[in-house]
Amino acid sequence: MANFSKKAAIAGYGATEFSKNSGRSELKLATEAALAACADAGINPSEVDGISTYTMDNNNEQEVARAIGSKELKFFGQTSGGGGGACAPLMQAAMAVATGVAETVLCYRAMNERSEYRFGQPIQAQMPTSDNLIFAYHGFQGLMTAAALLAVSMRRYMHESGATQDDFCNYAMVARKHAARNPNAFFYGKPITREEYHASRMIADPFHLLDCCQESDGACAVIVTTAERARDLRQPAVLINAAAQGSPWGTMGLGAYYKQDIVPRDECAAAARQLWATSGLSPKDMQMAIIYDHFGPTVLPGLEAYGFCEYGEAKDFIKDGNIEVGGTLPVNTNGGQLGEAYIHGMNGVCEAVRQIRGTAINQVADVENVLVTAGSGVPTSAVVLSRDV
DSSP: OOTTTTTEEEEEEEEOOOBSOOSSOHHHHHHHHHHHHHHHHTOOGGGOOEEEEETTOOOOHHHHHHHHTOSOOSEEEEESSGGGGTTHHHHHHHHHHHTTSOSEEEEEEEEETTTTSOTTSOOOOOSOOHHHHHHHHHHHTTOOSHHHHHHHHHHHHHHHHOOOHHHHHHHHHHHHHHHHTOTTSTTTTOOOOHHHHHHSOEEETTEEGGGBOOOOEEEEEEEEEEHHHHTTSSSOOEEEEEEEEEOOTTOOSSOOTTSSOOSTTHHHHHHHHHHHHHHSOOGGGOSEEEOOOSBGGGHHHHHHHTTSSOTTOHHHHTSTTTTSTTSSSOBOTTOHHHHTOOSTTHHHHHHHHHHHHTOOTTOOTTOOEEEEEOOSSSSEEEEEEEEOO
């Protein structure tokens, strides 16, 4: 068992509103979310002595620390992977506080990915980095967006598993159903029908428009500290039971077409093996899950990779209300990134915290353990959060 298991906890979370035009800078958004997380935990922002984030956020850790009034940072850094890094800051923060490197670590994500730039636009390989060389090569083949790159892998999944477009529709409808009941979601009050899904335009076959996450403005943040200290703070402690990263051989950003299996699954399975071994838990011990939905169809191989069903069975697993509140495994109860907002996975972490506290809008009964996952098809990360009992 990893030596940081249950030694760290999320003590507070904060978020801005989610919109298509925030009207303020990304640094301002990060500051608002961070200060809200500190207030939720009941700590003074000057106590923050560590910051952990992940790449593709434009806010320098030192600038965020200055903006919130941190006195001195003992620990700071960014992990790679883009959306695949969404849970990695929790792992880094847990290790930092468990080893005494820092005591109060801020993890955040803040982006104006709609009003300042369009996150779904073609990838521009401007600098000769190793990643950009790969993107440039794929770009010559016409694979210039995240949707196009992952569409290839998901077409393979459909071929192997028998999943259909209508199976993908089942997830999209659930995500929007959950979002429709969430006043904080961009698509609050806006569920979709099966007819609307199939009528939405094709973005990159097999992804329809309603399979694609939003380009959103907004920010989310959490405060991680020792479990012992968290128990004395304002909110119930949410323990970091296990955390892991996964990047097996052949992994690359969105275009790992040179492995034996190109379905976006291996990275998730690598993280899953570590999580269950570290926590001593299994998928059956999860009362709900936050499965990263940059593209809704990827939830299906994600459910399989983390062990909730066998390979090829997710299309049946998600039918008939099974992943809705009241089902055997509610998934993305905030509406996910399809329905609430695309804050690169950090809004999913916040939803897991609310569910464990018992304060979520679409609350699941008696939540003790929640799996939270990051992006698939890229180097990834995941975490099991648990109630402090």
